[in-house]
Amino acid sequence: MGDVLLWSGIAACGGLGALARFGLDAAVERLAPGSFPLGTLAVNVSGAALLGLLVGVGLRHDDGLLLESAVLGSYTTFSTWMLETHRLAEDGEMRLAAANVVLSLGAGLGAAWLGRLLGGG
Numbered sequence: 001m002g003d004v005l006l007w008s009g010i011a012a013c014g015g016l017g018a019l020a021r022f023g024l025d026a027a028v029e030r031l032a033p034g035s036f037p038l039g040t041l042a043v044n045v046s047g048a049a050l051l052g053l054l055v056g057v058g059l060r061h062d063d064g065l066l067l068e069s070a071v072l073g074s075y076t077t078f079s080t081w082m083l084e085t086h087r088l089a090e091d092g093e094m095r096l097a098a099a100n101v102v103l104s105l106g107a108g109l110g111a112a113w114l115g116r117l118l119g120g121g
Helices: 003-031 038-057 061-075 078-090 092-120
Strands: none
Touching: 003 038, 003 092, 038 061, 038 078, 038 092, 078 092
């Protein structure tokens, strides 16, 4: 794949990943409103599972860049997770902030492991 085509694909796939993140986050927050950021949790855990699956499948370099880095890199969101955790702590919701860290890490690692297992890796 040529460099221009590859980088154009990365940009387009990154945009699709960001749109998917926005859509899932909004849908989850509509279904389960509250102070706990369930939308971001759903996005990051599902992204970890998909990344694990793709790693297990063993994609080639360019395919990995497009799907693992571009799509899932823009789909998952470490910065939003940290900002939401910080806001919970600022609001005095220390238990929810701690739960957000523990749930996100535990569920994310478990989802990545399961995805990789399902991908054959």
